[in-house]
Amino acid sequence: MTETTQRVAFITGVSGQDGYYLSKLLVEKGYAVHGLIPCNAPGIGEPPDVNLHYGDLGEGGNFGTLLDTIRPDEFYNLAAQSHVRLSFELPVYTANVTGLGVLRWLEEIRLHQLRTGRSVRFYQASSSEMFGKVKTSPQNEETPFHPRSPYGCAKVFGYWQTINHRESYGLFACNGVLFNHESPRRGEGFVTRKITLAAARIKLGLQDKLLLGNLDSQRDWGFAGDYVEAMWRMLQQDQPDDYVVATGETHTIRAFLDETFGHIGLDWQKYVEQDPRFLRPAEVDLLCGDASKARRVLGWKPKVSFRELAQMMVESDLELVRREVSR
Ligand code: F7E
Numbered sequence: 565m566t567e568t569t570q571r572v573a574f575i576t577g578v579s580g581q582d583g584y585y586l587s588k589l590l591v592e593k594g595y596a597v598h599g600l601i602p603c604n605a606p607g608i609g610e611p612p613d614v615n616l617h618y619g620d621l622g623e624g625g626n627f628g629t630l631l632d633t634i635r636p637d638e639f640y641n642l643a644a645q646s647h648v649r650l651s652f653e654l655p656v657y658t659a660n661v662t663g664l665g666v667l668r669w670l671e672e673i674r675l676h677q678l679r680t681g682r683s684v685r686f687y688q689a690s691s692s693e694m695f696g697k698v699k700t701s702p703q704n705e706e707t708p709f710h711p712r713s714p715y716g717c718a719k720v721f722g723y724w725q726t727i728n729h730r731e732s733y734g735l736f737a738c739n740g741v742l743f744n745h746e747s748p749r750r751g752e753g754f755v756t757r758k759i760t761l762a763a764a765r766i767k768l769g770l771q772d773k774l775l776l777g778n779l780d781s782q783r784d785w786g787f788a789g790d791y792v793e794a795m796w797r798m799l800q801q802d803q804p805d806d807y808v809v810a811t812g813e814t815h816t817i818r819a820f821l822d823e824t825f826g827h828i829g830l831d832w833q834k835y836v837e838q839d840p841r842f843l844r845p846a847e848v849d850l851l852c853g854d855a856s857k858a859r860r861v862l863g864w865k866p867k868v869s870f871r872e873l874a875q876m877m878v879e880s881d882l883e884l885v886r887r888e889v890s891r
Pocket residue numbers: 646647648649690691692693742743744745753754755756758775776777778779781782783817842843844847848
């Protein structure tokens with residue numbers, strides 16, 4: 565009798581935006597999906613079929629037991645304190661969770677492999693924030709880092725620990741250097757979602773002002789649903805490696821305002837005010853990624869355009885706010 569073996573994936577940060585899209589993708593591909601959530605998480609709602617476990621990247625006491633019990637084939641480390649501005653207020657916390665948290669898992673995976681003789685493929689959610697004050701544009705896998713926040717510094721630490729475990733212990737470990745990626749599931753503290761939710765509320769008469777920080781920074785925004793496909797592809801290669809994942813286009817916050825408010829017939833200039841509370845001690849002015857390696861090696865390219873993304877998000881928030889109003 566032949567035994568069918570279902571592949572097992574473990575995702576930290578499963579309750580976040582990327583955790584949602586990645587677990588959905590992996591469930592569709594037939595994986596048994598396990599996810600880590602923090603102790604006080606309210607639960608993740610959709611998608612179903614994810615086995616939830618509690619754990620804290622800042623502490624890590626139960627990681628070895630989780631690995632021995634779940635026995636994952638693929639491990640996706642998406643969890644982090646991921647708010648850049650907040651990282652200036654909580655630099656040590658951010659370093660512990662976003663930086664040291666990566667090393668905690670890498671070490672536990674190394675030890676789990678030694679104990680069991682199994683092999684676990686590891687994906688690290690690295691970030692374009694590592695490029696910070698960019699040296700050249702567009703940024704690719706060879707561009708030097710100059711992080712501009714405690715968050716960026718912590719991500720650089722996690723990036724190099726991942727490479728170090730690959731080079732020192734032969735771990736199949738990859739960094740996906742992802743540029744900003746958004747969706748209707750983006751957290752409300754990030755600028756795109758803050759804008760689309762406000763636009764919808766203004767349209768329906770529930771809000772009359774939107775307070776923002778720097779409108780001149782430029783970001784390479786893609787759709788999170790496209791980007792999780794690149795994560796999965798990295799772990800299907802013969803050799804582990806690092807890849808930039810981006811659209812190759814960059815737009816200002818003003819352009820995102822034009823696209824979203826304009827789509828629902830509003831002039832954002834009438835509602836947006838600048839508030840210094842949303843400025844950062846140091847800003848990343850420009851990010852624009854060159855994902856030609858991902859295109860060449862992984863066969864990956866983004867499907868959703870900037871305009872489609874902006875419209876998808878504002879339409880989804882309009883629907884959300886309408887439902888709230890009619891309740
Ligand atoms: O800011 C400006 C802000 O917070 C984008 C995270 O996922 O992507 C994200 O980091 C830009 C910045 O994302 C407001 O100053 C203006 O220039 O949406 P954001 P981020 O900092 O680029 C990278 C790749 C990550 O890895 C991170 O985890 O928008 N901005 N006014 C504002 N930003 C916010 N949040 N709120 C404002 O009111």
